[in-house]
Amino acid sequence: MSKLPAILSRLDADLDASLARLSTWIEIPSIGTDPAYNADTRRAAEWLRADLESLGFEASLRETGGQPVVLAHRRKPGAPHVLFYGHYDVQPVDPLNLWVDDPFKPVVKEIAPGRKVITGRGACDDKGQVMTFVEALRATLAETGDLPVSLTIIVEGEEESGSANLPGFVKANAEELKADLALICDTGMWDRETPAITASLRGMVYQEVTITCADRDLHSGLFGGAAANPIHVLAGIIAQFKDETGRITIPGFYDGVEEPTNSQKADWADLGLTEAEFLGQIGLKHSIGEKGRMLLEQIQSRPTCDVNGIWGGYTGEGTKTVIASKASAKVSFRLVGKQDPHKIAAAFQQFVRERLPDDISAEFIAHGASPAIAVPVDSPALLKAQAALTEEWGRKAITIGSGGSIPVAADFKSLLGMDTLLVGFGLDDDRVHSPNEKYDLSSFHKGQRSWARILQVLGA
Structure with missing residues (x-):
């Protein structure tokens, strides 16, 4: 852990350069759902492959029958083996007339006093999130010359169209992909100051x-x-x-x-989410969910x-x-x-x-x-990651469930036999899948620092 301060300092100093790299990747219109963008989608995969190779990874594009998978390895015998998953394809941008800025010409701007964002399709989902992890690797390697874990990275290009070819790819390459733990950065925080680990997916x-x-x-x-x-x-x-x-x-x-634990219920109650707050944003007032269940249960654990x-x-x-x-x-x-x-x-x-x-x-x-997936709330890996996030953000990292589904996490469990930690830094107002998608610079910067901390504790 003695090198962690130097890694964090490097991430602070390199923020502008990391934003430039993210901008370059966003500029590639990798709309994987539209065949007209097949060449650009492949170019986005090649960009990431080359970036990982520059960091010393064995990186390649692997064919799937659809968009290629970026697969990279950096092995460290004897260390815990971690698999990181993300996706480089993005949603279509229609209706284009509703965008304030060109969706493939990212802009860094202030949207409120002291709050800066980067705009563009994929800024959050999922290029910005993937790059929080890659930048943590870059800084760690620059300061230490090595990683604390043995690492495999798989980034696909068909997530936005249902990942049709990914289960077959995972099954066919199970021996190469097996690891102790999977990490996914395609989820969100509770709010701008409160980090979260998504411990269950419906x-x-x-x-x-x-x-x-x-x-x-x-x-x-x-x-x-x-x-x-x-x-x-x-x-x-x-x-x-x-x-x-x-x-x-x-x-x-x-x-x-299954019923949530008393500890989970207490944490959820402390968050104080109200029907007026949650439903008011969509023009409703009252929940029609199961009687006798708090709102958070209705939307994530029921x-x-x-x-x-x-x-x-x-x-x-x-x-x-x-x-x-x-x-x-x-x-x-x-x-x-x-x-x-x-x-x-x-x-x-x-x-x-x-x-x-x-x-x-x-x-x-x-x-x-x-099926649904869940990581036990007393999992050693989850507890380590939770402590690392709490240290970075200065606020207790909570464990939450997601009402949505990420099928690849179920594939990792059924085909590779491993649990997945979902740690993401997206926010509810990032306008994912909508015009004017953005990613807060605080999410991008502190996300990098968070992954640097998590890698260190997982390696330890």
């Missing part, structure tokens, strides 16, 4: 259901009152997904759901059921008195704890079928299923 089940009644659309004047209406049937089934307390009624749905889309019949201009033959809905479930996504999918389908009247059928399309 899993996902996504199903599409189509209800079919008659063999064609019907004239409502001739058949209304006698013929079954699939929109009515579907709406009635959807209305039964939850009871009056907000609890999901699908049998067996809560199997595997499972959910949401109808994401519903359609059927005539939806065009004017009128058409028709009874549709079919009605459809997309339904997603966020999972926690040890809920089995395949059992949840099967239970959902059975729930729907059991409520179908005679003559009516249902068809289902599965759009994905992944």
Whole structure:
């Protein structure tokens, strides 16, 4: 640890140069979801590969069938082995007219007294976050000539389009990628001053259901009152997904759901998140979540059921008195704890079928299923990282859950058998996926210093 002050001082002195490097990377429009940007997306991967190679890594682009993976190794026999994951692809920038600055010409500017940011697509998600880690490596190597851990870096180019090729790549290269612990920097802080470790991610089940009644659309004047209406049937089934307390009624749905510890509940209560604060920003006032659960539980540690889309019949201009033959809905479930996504999918389908009247059928399309992941809150690696973050920020680093899903973390657990620490420095107002994306310079700078500290304690 004796070299840590020198590493931190170097990061302080090198901030402008690190911002210049990040700006250069942001300028490459790596919109991986759009084939028109394939060459630029590959160029962004090559830029990172070359930067890591300049730091002494064995770095290469590895083909996946889609966008390439940047894979780099710097081995240290006998040291703990850590795998770091990030992504270099970015979201499309539409609508372009809503951007204040060119999304691929980053600008450093002050948005409030004493608060500077860097703008641009990917400034936060995920180029800025990845570079907090790379800059910590750069400073550590400059001051010590080595790293405290054996390190593998994998940065993909298809995260924004669902990482279709990554699980296959991880499985095919499992021996090369196996490590003691994975690190991901694609999450956020609690607020601008409070660092956080995301210790759990909700899993996902996504199903599409189509209800079919008659063999064609019907004239409502001739058949209304006698013929079954699939929109009515579907709406009635959807209305039964939850009871009056907000609890999901699908049998067996809560199997595997675990209660948070008293310590976690106390930490969450101390954060003081209110319905007015959280929901007020979107024009709402009251939570409709499970009764008897604090707001933070509802959004991060409890499972959910949401109808994401519903359609059927005539939806065009004017009128058409028709009874549709079919009605459809997309339904997603966020999972926690040890809920089995395949059992949840099967239970959902059975729930729907059991409520179908005679003559009516249902068809289902599965759009994905992944389990929740969680790192034990008493994990030695988590406790070390928590202490390092607390030391850097001068405020206790909290452990939180994320309501979202990062499937690669589940892949690391199922395919490589290792836990993942999610340490990120994004903020709620970074406008990720929206026009005018930005990254606070405090997040970028102190994120670098945080990773330098975490690397030291993980190596120790």
